[in-house]
Amino acid sequence: MSKLSMMDLAFFLTETEASPKHVGGLMIFRKPKNAGPDFVKELYTELLTTTDQVKPPFNQVIHFAKLGLPEWRRAENFSLHDHIFYRELPAPGNRRALNRLAGELHTPKMDRSRPMWEFHLLDGMDGDRFAVYTRLHHAYADGVTITRWTIRSFSESPRTKKITPVWSVPTEREHRERERPSVGSIVRTLFSKSRDQLKMMAGLSKLTTQLVLEQVNLTKNAVAVPFTSKHKTVLNGQVSAGRQVSTATVSMERVNRLRKITRSTLNHVALSCIDGALHRYLEECGTDLEEPITIQMPVNLRTEGEEEGGNRIGIVLVDLARKTQDPYERLREIGFTLRNVRYQVDGVAPSSVIAYTLTLGVFAQLAELLKLSDVLPPLGNTLVSNVPGPRNALYLRGARLEESYPISALTPGNHMNITLYSYDRHLHFGLVASHALPNLDKLGGYIHDAFIELEQAVDLSNA
16 A cells, blocks of 8 residues: 555545546557558457556555545456457548547546556557557656656567556556565654755745745746736636547657757747747637746656656746747747746755645636636646657557657646657647637647748748
8 A cells, every 4th residue: 555645636636527637648550561450459358368467556546544645555356348448440540530539538537446547449540550548547647657657568679579568567656565664764754854844845935935026026037927817718717528639740850950950958849839839829719919828837856767656746837938920039038938947946846846836736726616717817828748758669569659649637727738748750749628629620730830930930040
């Protein structure tokens, strides 16, 4: 058994039928050249035989005690038939049909009476391909951890036919449960926690002071102030049930070329494209924003080599660029803002960022629970996160993973979430939204258009 952290527990406390707190992934595979017509069905049958390989946390359920914090316990009467599914895509099996089905599968809240994860094999996709949609409750792990588990379950060679499903990969929780703490380790932990509490309070005070100084205009562009948006947009409001999914992809070779020319990071380039696409999308929806779009951006707070399960992330607010027709100017302004954000995060203890995140989240969640998200200013306009993936190609029983799109959860007051994932020479954008957002597929196309416009602006500036 293991206890939940406050961050993990928050995903349960804030979960509703309209706002489930699971995260997912949509992966598209190319079948091996010699694959038969029943390749995916055979894969499904083989996966169902791996019951004896299931490891924590994939065999654990949440137990809410009458007294004390909830804890993870081993599930009774566990069956892979409750977690692994096979189905065929509706004709014509194209990208639109896949996105529509992914949105439907991502909609319902997960059953807490059994381990909260699913693995869907989606057959019948055009172009001799198939897809896999997965989802896992966010309380089990953050995006970085889930990605690490998934990568370990794949092979780096198309000749490897042995399957190592993600639920059979040893995780950090399993190792932690095997250890028995000694008296010395308990004492060291108590001293360490006392010292960490002092650092957390000092860092939280610093972050609060920065917000106050920014709000009264004594500083400029130091931090983004929450709940200050002056205009209502289709991006914000009371989150409702139902999800839709869209995707976009850009060549990493082209991204790296822009990074080299402009001396920018991947985040600078990606956020510039998202910013340009969002302004265009909002204009078509009848909102012409002059002020910067504010995004919530998760930051990974793990130290190098730290692989403990659960969630170890914080959320910071980032003001993107003021409205401009010059993509190069947008890129420079966002680069300046992100440097300030990095300074803000690095200047305090990770526990301070987590406390800051939970504090802001409480206010946003209260607005949603009281159904005030349609009238109160949102924490930010949307959430954008970046999860790094492997540079080399991965395989599942000889099938090459060609595309991988994260599909995350919606935060209070936000109708959309965008997650970036870099994998095998491509940067993938996974978009998930409530049905309150019209024409989500258009926004995916606008991200690609904004990237082309940025390329042209950079080439013109450096001609």
